[in-house]
Amino acid sequence: MLLDLHCHSTFSDGTLSPKQLVKKAKNLGIKMFSITDHDTINGQDEAIKFANKIGLKYIAGVEINAEFPTLMDVLGYNIDINNDYLRTILEIIYNKRIERNKLMINLLKKEGFKIDIEDLEGVSLNTIGRPHIARILLKKGYGTSVSQIIETYLTRGKKCYIERFKFSPKKTIQAIKKAGGIAVLAHPKKLRLSNIQLELLINELKDYGLDGVECFHYSSDPHYTNFLIDLTRKNGLLVTAGSDFHGSNKPYVSLGVYVENFVIQDTINYFVTNYYKKS
Incomplete structure (x- = not known):
């Protein structure tokens, strides 16, 4: 089965709009699809409406960064995008991102970079982070690539890095659950x-x-x-699959993941029972 339960649109750090992603997924023959933008659900309405229009099985999703010594992301699926509690949590994270961006830009200016907070206006429909700042610097003639700029100046331990605000894993998972969703640990290898x-x-x-x-x-x-x-099944949890597609921001990653049906069957059954029959 070809499916994809993890990708990003222009509402976070992807380069395709929700509508473009849904259309691409449909054209590729993807059977189950979810856009999981970082810390925002503002692109979900567009994705849901267009998926319904073209007949693609779509799961409303989000990816939230949780507090952990390294990178911990929690994916939320089948969420109520109108849930007040989840929206409040994401709004707090959004406001903290703005504060962080201002601090990083001030540090960059102290290092001699000609960049201002106004340069970030319009670079993303919602979530703005280090890749957007690095891309602006690249366009201004600094560095050789987005990744090189991030690794040199905007990574933990470097001069212009500011730690992100994050809720605890417990609160992050609870926010997803309060929105009627299911919580999934993203890309464990990165931990x-x-x-x-x-x-x-x-x-x-x-x-x-x-x-x-x-x-x-x-x-x-x-x-x-x-x-x-094996570990997931041992713990009675659902097995999920995602490409983590970001468009041209991650050119080495393609949309869609092939998974043998029996491996993902419990997940398919869950969504069929708890989502598709309700729609």
Whole structure:
């Protein structure tokens, strides 16, 4: 089965609009699709309406960064995009992002870069972060690539980096659950944990309401993917799959993930029972 439950639009750090993504997914033959923009659901209405129009099975989604020593992202699916609690949580994160961007730009200016907060206007429909700042600097003639600028100036430990505001994993998962959604741990490989550490973490996150693990992701090789599938099933959780497609911002990642039906069947059954029959 070709599906994709993890990708990003122009409402965060992708280069295709929600409508363009839905159309691309339909043309590729993707059977189940979700756009999971970083810390925002503002593109969901457009995606849902267009998916319904062209007959694509679409799951409303979001990706929220949670507090953790390294990178922890929690994916939320089947969420009520009008839920007040979730919207409040995301609004807080949005406002904290604006504060962070101002601080990073001030640090860049101290280092001699000619950049102002006004340069960020219009670069994204909602979520603005380091890739957008780096892209502006690149257009101004600084650096050799977006990744080079980020790694040199805007990464943890570098002069112009400011830590992001994040809620705890518990509060992040609870926000998804309060919006009627299911919570999934995104790309576990990026956590850089040992197998034992990851198992302990998943047991902890289960206590907060974790429902699944993203076992299929470009960061995982086949051996690690199989380990994740076994660990996820052992814990009675759902197996999910996502490309983490960002358009030209991640040119090495293609939309759509092939997964054998029996591996993802529990997830398919869940969404068929809890979503499609309601629509």
